[in-house]
Amino acid sequence: MDLIELTDVEKVFTVRRRAGLLRRERREVRAVDGISFRVPRGEMVGYIGPNGAGKSTTIKMLTGILVPSRGRLRVAGIDPSRDRARLARRIGVVFGQRTTLWWDLPLRDSYGLVRRMYRIPDARYRANLDRCVELLDLGALLDVPVRQLSLGQRMRGDVAAALLHDPEVLYLDEPTIGLDVVSKARVRGFLRDLNAERGTTVLLTTHDLTDIEQLCRRVMVIDHGRLVYDGALDGLHTVGGSERMLVVDLERELPPMRDVPGARVVRVEGPRQWLAFPATRSAAPLVAAVAERYPLLDLSVREPDIEQVIARLYGDGPPRT
Amino acid sequence: MGERGHALRAYGLIAAMWIRSTMAYRLSFVLTALGNFAVSALDFVAILLMFSHIDALGGFTLPEVALLYGTTCTSFGLADLLLGNADRVGRRVRDGTFDQFLVRPVPVLVQVAADRFALRRIGRIGQGALVLAWGVARVDVEWTPGRVLFAVVMVVTGAAIFAAVFLAGAAFQFWAADASEVANSFTFGGCTLLQYPPTVFAKELVRGATFVVPLAFVNWLPALWLLGRDDPLHLPGWAAFCGPAVALLLLGLSGLAWRAGIRSYRSTGS
Amino acid sequence: MRLYAAVAMSGFRRYATYRIATAAGVFTNTVFGFVLAYTFIALWHERPHLGGYDRAQALTFVWVSQALLATVSLLGGGFQEELQERVRNGDIAIDLYRPADLQLWWLAADLGRAGFQLLGRGVVPLLAGALHFELALPADPLRWLLFLCAVLLAVVVGFAVHYLVGLCAFWLLDGAGVAMVSQLLCLFFSGSLLPLTVFPGLFGAVARALPWAAMLQVPVDVLLGRHAGWGAAGALAFQAGWAAVLLALGRLTQARATRKVVVQGG
Known part of the structure; x- marks a missing residue:
């Protein structure tokens, strides 16, 4: 079963630019220009492309933040643009460079808030938290204010926060950016286990291709709003004429x-x-x-x-x- | 538990998180709360200084002005506490952190309203309430239970009207992210305006504050009724009782503006 | 010198880019100007020569205050928060290693900002006030020149005060409390709520001698011609005196703060 479905999805922005003192130019920018793909449940997909290629626009449409200009989008059978709130309970999102944790409070408090916001039943919450704490090695950090955590520790904390409500799909935007080698390895190992054991579908954007090589069998490359490649990582060589x-x-x-x-x-x-x-x-x-x-x-x-x-x-x- | 209950609870939880965050810097919290009290109090000190030279301003005595001042400051303080940080939405949009609000199963408005919940603002409410209490005790009004209820409704209605203005200002930022100060002129400026009797101002200004941005329903019209005075615009007597209806109407309009703002954000991403 | 001129220019340009924010600020100042103008009219109606001003002078006080609020950063919004933030996140260390004087660097940038805000946020509210009310603006160009000098000194005094407050961040984890108190003092003792000449008795006399008076009360009085002849020189000297004292205090504090950074590594 396909968990994520996109059919001919487009997103057009109108950009206004100052041209001269009072005159303004309107220009249409096709950030996403007719993209179609399907991701079956349990797959781990890398989504890569240069900056401004349309990666984050796609992710924003998939999470319901942005409404597509055209085309059909389904995530777990839900139309994200219509049913954003219902979708929110079924997806997890980690924005690599922006933490959702509470800066001045212990890590544990952030998780408590997530629990109440997502209305996670007690038993499930405890099981998920224990699991994340163990696998991401957060035990010693739970009572430390987030501002005192290193970047790598914070990222681990963020990943855990996105998973406490058992999302069916996890979007990761640059999950290893700025991390040291050890932290990177730990995050990657965790994601691999998560995918293998829980069957969580993962869509990950990154500039670090090692992430992709180590995690994803399938990779999609987007450029100028179009998918220029969708297939196995090895196949990239064929297409790229390498x-x-x-x-x-x-x-x-x-x-x-x-x-x-x-x-x-x-x-x-x-x-x-x-x-x-x-x-x-x-x-x-x-x-x-x-x-x-x-x-x-x-x-x-x-x-x-x-x-x-x-x-x-x-x-x-x-x-x- | 219904969705509305969940939303309210979420508001409480987020606000509680911010309060605990604030308490990480306890001294700063105490200082800023006192400062909040004092900033607001200074306005009243200025009024006291004025009355050290005069007996009446625009025909209103000091206790009467205190009543006006106390009601508007308390109402404003309540709205500012509950919703005042909605004007950070422009900054959130600019630095990209607004997106987080859209991927959580809690209404965006709740998250925006509770954003950086600033408990220190009880300083302003406390100051307003003190002046209000003093004014109530000193004005020449016979405080029947009906009048007391009327005054309570006036303060709550006033808070709702200010909240609607805050919300409209926040919605406006989806189109002009830098323009949070425009909302300030209606919120802070409106609060300052309402501290003084309407008789002080030019008729056009009073008309504007009645029919265009109906801040007059916060305290002017109801307080004039309490004090048994004519309003400068000679509105019919029942106008003093229209506050709650006006507040609901304004909240409805602001809510629509807010929805339109979110819709615009979701189609333009900025 | 050329370096600091460049810094000032970039300060000017930086604020010039916030067009919408500037327009919004002008709008706010104008709205507040109207509200205050009417209360002042009512007040001066009761007491025609309160504080030694006639009605037109009182109204001029209102509108010139609104025009100068942003320029002398009476309500904050200057560089102070930025300085505090840089101290807090440690970026200040970079500034300290720059081959320029820290205080002068920030002063230059702040003068650039003030220059823009005098033009961008000062002119329109004053015009709006002048069109709607009868103001007591002088025709004498010399008086305007003196006024501009007084504004310049007011900006420097304001800078010196905010600089001191900003440097507190070296010793306090969170400078919000101090900033708040400073803003209070600024608000009240500059005369932005009510002219200091209206403050009664000894309280008024003390208020008029404090540095905050140099930020608003003095420039407005210079424009209104309340300090004629040598009196104007005295008023400017009063401002310059406070500027010198506060800047010197700032240097002292800065030296101690720098030692702290060097010793503790930030």
């Missing part, structure tokens, strides 16, 4: 190896040469071809860098951040 690299150490310096079929030399450094070949092809025939023609000491295959792949998808150059 290349793997064969690094060859020869016995001595030789001219570039131009006679290896299906590969091209991209760099030569003394006896070491780099051969690029399509990521979709096997390396074996290439290795055989090189070994047959050249005095070989050693070789290794380097996988393409996902960041570069995505940069290429977005257009030329690195991701706009």
Whole structure:
């Protein structure tokens, strides 16, 4: 069953800009330009794209904050724009850079408020809190005012706050931004467990592609308001036309190896040469071809860098951040 | 428990969270509460200073002015306490934290009204109530139970009217996020206006405060009735009793404006 | 010097960008101006020469006060909150390492702000008042020049007071209480509620000698010509004296605060 359904969803903003002293220009901006996708229950999906591509507009429509200009949207069978309040009980949202915790109060108090706002039954609340406290290692932090928590601790606290009411779907906006390595690993591990054990559907936007590599089998890439890719992470390489690299150490310096079929030399450094070949092809025939023609000491295959792949998808150059 | 009960309870819970947050800085709370009392009191000190030179202002004696002052300040203080921080909504929209309110199962209005609930504002209410009590004791009115009830209804009605103005001001910020000061001129400015007798002001101003932004129903018209005086606009006698109806009407209109504001936000995201 | 001029310019420009807020402020000042003007008319109707002003002068007092409220930041809204916030979150350390004097830096920025608000928030309310009421505005350009000098000094005194209050954040976890008290004193003893000349007896005499008098009462009196000839020089000297004393106090406090930052690391 699909928990999230989008069909031809559009969001058009009218931007007014000062042009001259009194004149104002009106311009239409298509932040989301006809997006369709479905997310089955229990899936964990990465949603990525450069800033201004339409990521957060999509998330805001999915949470009912924004009303779509056109198209059909359903989350757990609910139309978010119509039934925002009913939907609120069934979703969890974490805005990475903005905490919803109470700055001057102990963490525990924030959870108490969540419990009453969402009217979570006592037993369920206690079970969920215990679980979050254990898995996110919050035990020692519960009675500490939030202002004294580190960024990583606060993020863990925020994630827990979004899960106390057992949401069916969790939206995470940059959940690991600014965190240290240990905190990142802990948050990721928790999300993985949550998804595996509870079957919570997770939609996550991030600039840190390691999040995606470690958590999501499926990734959607949005650019200029359109989905430019929706599929498995590996498949990105195919679409992005990415290349793997064969690094060859020869016995001595030789001219570039131009006679290896299906590969091209991209760099030569003394006896070491780099051969690029399509990521979709096997390396074996290439290795055989090189070994047959050249005095070989050693070789290794380097996988393409996902960041570069995505940069290429977005257009030329690195991701706009 | 009904949705309305849930909303009210949520208001109480959020307000309680803010109160506890404030108590993290107890000294500051005491100082600001006293300050709130004092800022409001200074207005009255200015009036006292005026009366150190005169016996009547616009034909009203000091106890009569105190009655006006006390009712408007108490009403205003109540509205300010319960809803005064709704004018932070513009800032919330600008810094992006407004979105949080929209993804929780509690009406946005409740969350906005309780936002940064400032208990220190009881300072103003207390000051207004003190002056009101003094004025009530000193004015030349025979306080029958009916008149006492009338006065209580007047203060509550006044709070509702100010609350409607606060709400309209908050709604306005969805279109002009920087314009919170415009609302101030009607709330704070209105409160200052109502501290003085209507006879002091030009007829056009009194008319504006009666028919355009009907603040006159907060205390002018009902207090004039209590004091047995004619109002400068010569409205029919029953006008003094229209306060509650006017308050409901205003709250309804402000509620519509608020809804329109939310709708606009949800379609434009700003 | 050129550095501080640039800082002042950026202060001016920064406030110039808040167009809607400025318009809203002008509206508020005008509304309050009308409310106060009518109460003053009633008051002066009962006592025609109260505080030594005639009716037109009293009304002028109202409207010039409204025009200057934002400029001398009598109701807050200046830099004080920003300074407190920077102390609280530790950004002040960055300011301290800048190759510029902290106090002068903030003063320059505040003068820029005041310059904008004098034009942006002062002119319209005063015009509105002048169109609707009979005011006692002088025709003598020299008097206006003196007035501008008095306003400049008023801004400096206001800055010095707010700077001291802002620096309190170095010692207090939360400066809201002190800020509140400061605002109270400002409100009452500057004359913005009622001219200080109306304050009775010794109380009035003391109020007129306090630094807050330099923020509003003195500039308005200079414009009204209550300090003629050498009297005007005396009034400006009164302001300059308080400015010097308060700025010096600010420097002293700043030095102690800086030591505190250096020793404790913020």
